[in-house]
Amino acid sequence: MMKSTGQSLLHSGAAILRNGTGWLLPALIVLAWEIAARTGLISPNVMAAPSAVAEAFWRLLLSGELVRNIGVSTARALSGFVIGGSIGLVFGLANGLSGLSRNLTDTTLQMVRNIPHLALIPLVILWFGIDEEAKLFLVALGVFFPIYVNTLLGIQSVDPQLVEMGRVYGMSRATLFFRVILPGALPAIFVGLRYALGIMWLTLIVAETIAASSGLGYMAMQAREFLLIDVVVLSILIYALLGKLADSFARLLERLTLQWHPAFQTA
Amino acid sequence: MSVIALDQKAKDARPARETAEARALRETTPTHWFPYAAPHARGRDVRENAFSFRGISRKFGDKTVLDNIDLDVPAGQFIAVIGKSGCGKSTLLRLLTGLDRPTSGTLTVNKGAEGQNRTRIMFQEPRLLPWARIAKNVEVGLTGIAKGPQAHEQSLAILREVGLADRAKEWPSVLSGGQRQRVALARALVAHPYILALDEPLGALDALTRIEMQQLLERIWLQQAFTAVLVTHDVSEAVALADRVIVIDHGRIALDIDIPLERPRRHGSPELARLEGQILDTLFGSAA
Numbered sequence: 001m002m003k004s005t006g007q008s009l010l011h012s013g014a015a016i017l018r019n020g021t022g023w024l025l026p027a028l029i030v031l032a033w034e035i036a037a038r039t040g041l042i043s044p045n046v047m048a049a050p051s052a053v054a055e056a057f058w059r060l061l062l063s064g065e066l067v068r069n070i071g072v073s074t075a076r077a078l079s080g081f082v083i084g085g086s087i088g089l090v091f092g093l094a095n096g097l098s099g100l101s102r103n104l105t106d107t108t109l110q111m112v113r114n115i116p117h118l119a120l121i122p123l124v125i126l127w128f129g130i131d132e133e134a135k136l137f138l139v140a141l142g143v144f145f146p147i148y149v150n151t152l153l154g155i156q157s158v159d160p161q162l163v164e165m166g167r168v169y170g171m172s173r174a175t176l177f178f179r180v181i182l183p184g185a186l187p188a189i190f191v192g193l194r195y196a197l198g199i200m201w202l203t204l205i206v207a208e209t210i211a212a213s214s215g216l217g218y219m220a221m222q223a224r225e226f227l228l229i230d231v232v233v234l235s236i237l238i239y240a241l242l243g244k245l246a247d248s249f250a251r252l253l254e255r256l257t258l259q260w261h262p263a264f265q266t267a
Numbered sequence: 268m269s270v271i272a273l274d275q276k277a278k279d280a281r282p283a284r285e286t287a288e289a290r291a292l293r294e295t296t297p298t299h300w301f302p303y304a305a306p307h308a309r310g311r312d313v314r315e316n317a318f319s320f321r322g323i324s325r326k327f328g329d330k331t332v333l334d335n336i337d338l339d340v341p342a343g344q345f346i347a348v349i350g351k352s353g354c355g356k357s358t359l360l361r362l363l364t365g366l367d368r369p370t371s372g373t374l375t376v377n378k379g380a381e382g383q384n385r386t387r388i389m390f391q392e393p394r395l396l397p398w399a400r401i402a403k404n405v406e407v408g409l410t411g412i413a414k415g416p417q418a419h420e421q422s423l424a425i426l427r428e429v430g431l432a433d434r435a436k437e438w439p440s441v442l443s444g445g446q447r448q449r450v451a452l453a454r455a456l457v458a459h460p461y462i463l464a465l466d467e468p469l470g471a472l473d474a475l476t477r478i479e480m481q482q483l484l485e486r487i488w489l490q491q492a493f494t495a496v497l498v499t500h501d502v503s504e505a506v507a508l509a510d511r512v513i514v515i516d517h518g519r520i521a522l523d524i525d526i527p528l529e530r531p532r533r534h535g536s537p538e539l540a541r542l543e544g545q546i547l548d549t550l551f552g553s554a555a
């Protein structure tokens with residue numbers, strides 16, 4: 001009895017260790033960072049101690065400022081993503097399915113793709129000022145291309161033998177699209193989706209840092225003016241966290257929809 | 268002349284085969300099979316043609332692949348098509364299944380008993396949808412014919428027939444090559460095709476799985492009584508399975524013989540070997 005309890009304790013301890021090993025290094029780094037800050041090895045003008053960042057987090061959470069800014073940034077990111085992503089998806093599908101549409105638009109789109117969208121910031125500020133439209137436009141533009149390119153690629157890489165099979169079995173165009181073409185293109189679309197999510201946050205950070213009157217980037221820039229390093233570090237961390245969250249969500253979605261794919265089969 | 272002689276023998280042999288087969292059916296067929304046995308094709312004295320090619324040619328550019336082909340295939344016949352690589356066997360099947368159109372000539376394909384033209388093709392590759400479970404893949408064969416629980420039931424029944432009922436809920440990626448090809452066969456058969464075209468369906472399988480699949484194919488053909496058109500590289504497979512073998516060479520039918528042997532046929536029997544030799548002679552010339 002005693003022995004088995006001890007053994008199971010040992011086992012669960014080993015399990016925690018095994019699962020927890022990945023977190024060991026970050027924990028050590030945070031610890032070393034805290035010690036270095038406390039002992040004055042790192043000047044508080046250069047970097048805030050983890051405890052100071054945690055304090056800033058608490059302070060801003062209580063004042064409601066943090067939640068508001070995260071809300072503003074997330075709303076911007078998502079609406080830009082939805083606009084740019086759906087336009088990209090529509091063009092990708094249209095150009096993948098119709099040669100006419102591809103001939104008409106693909107060359108133009110590929111040309112525009114070579115312009116780094118962040119290079120348009122001065123122009124965008126001239127057009128929209130620092131209003132919401134500016135950020136929406138930039139995020140949508142940034143998100144458009146990875147979704148467009150990968151959707152097109154996905155549709156073009158659907159096995160033509162499967163399409164022929166669908167035809168032989170008398171599938172209508174709609175059935176063929178939903179049963180054969182779209183599922184076949186989905187893995188590539190997901191690659192585009194995850195890439196687009198990365199670009200979404202990146203674009204938003206840049207846009208909010210340069211031209212905004214609210215949001216996480218704005219919060220960081222304000223803090224910089226008042227030399228509040230802890231708040232600056234906090235906003236950087238929150239950006240990282242949001243990015244990670246979006247990616248995990250995309251992965252979850254991917255795992256759910258691509259169950260058939262050998263890469264996602266666990267058993 | 269030998270062709271005519273063989274033809275004569277075939278006519279004599281046919282009733283014998285059918286009685287043996289009827290007996291086999293009565294003795295071995297599970298009861299759930301009876302709704303599927305379509306009696307329209309065999310057991311008739313005057314057999315209608317399942318399809319006929321009249322002066323069919325197919326050119327790609329100035330290259331003539333099929334040259335003025337005439338071919339009548341009676342309903343319920345198992346015909347094998349042999350020829351060297353690139354001689355136009357797949358083209359013939361693509362014409363038959365409507366995937367391609369002839370450059371000239373007329374192709375008449377009979378409608379099935381239900382008044383629907385159910386010509387199915389089975390490819391060299393299984394061509395299963397990787398994102399659909401096995402049962403769903405089989406249900407593709409019922410597109411526009413049955414839906415929902417009814418389609419599911421039919422797909423399970425045919426899966427039972429090919430020995431894969433217990434895999435109905437799995438993804439195609441976990442099946443072996445031979446099993447996938449069996450699923451493809453089930454998909455082709457689930458709607459009871461009137462004509463089943465098979466384009467080297469067993470080409471990629473190992474020798475043992477091949478023989479197993481040949482037996483499965485023969486058994487289901489005997490039960491369902493569809494017209495089978497089997498393209499194959501394997502002469503012994505052709506003579507083991509078919510009622511009739513045609514050899515295509517230089518775009519024409521170089522040989523058309525009946526295989527009047529009773530079923531089940533034993534691999535390696537002397538009659539099979541003799542017919543095999545005759546076909547190989549046509550393919551490579553007896554002088555060689």
Ligand SMILES: Nc1ncnc2c1ncn2[C@@H]1O[C@H](COP(=O)(O)OP(=O)(O)OP(=O)(O)O)[C@@H](O)[C@H]1O
Pocket residue numbers: 327332350351352353354355356357358359
């Ligand atoms: N769409 C096409 N365009 C041009 N040529 C074609 C086309 N399809 C087939 N051919 C040509 O027609 C000829 C016959 O092709 P087919 O696929 O029918 O041969 P096959 O007898 O099935 O050969 P294999 O046994 O290797 O499968 C080949 O020379 C091929 O190059």
Ligand SMILES: [Mg+2]
Pocket residue numbers: 356357358466
């Ligand atoms: Mg071929």
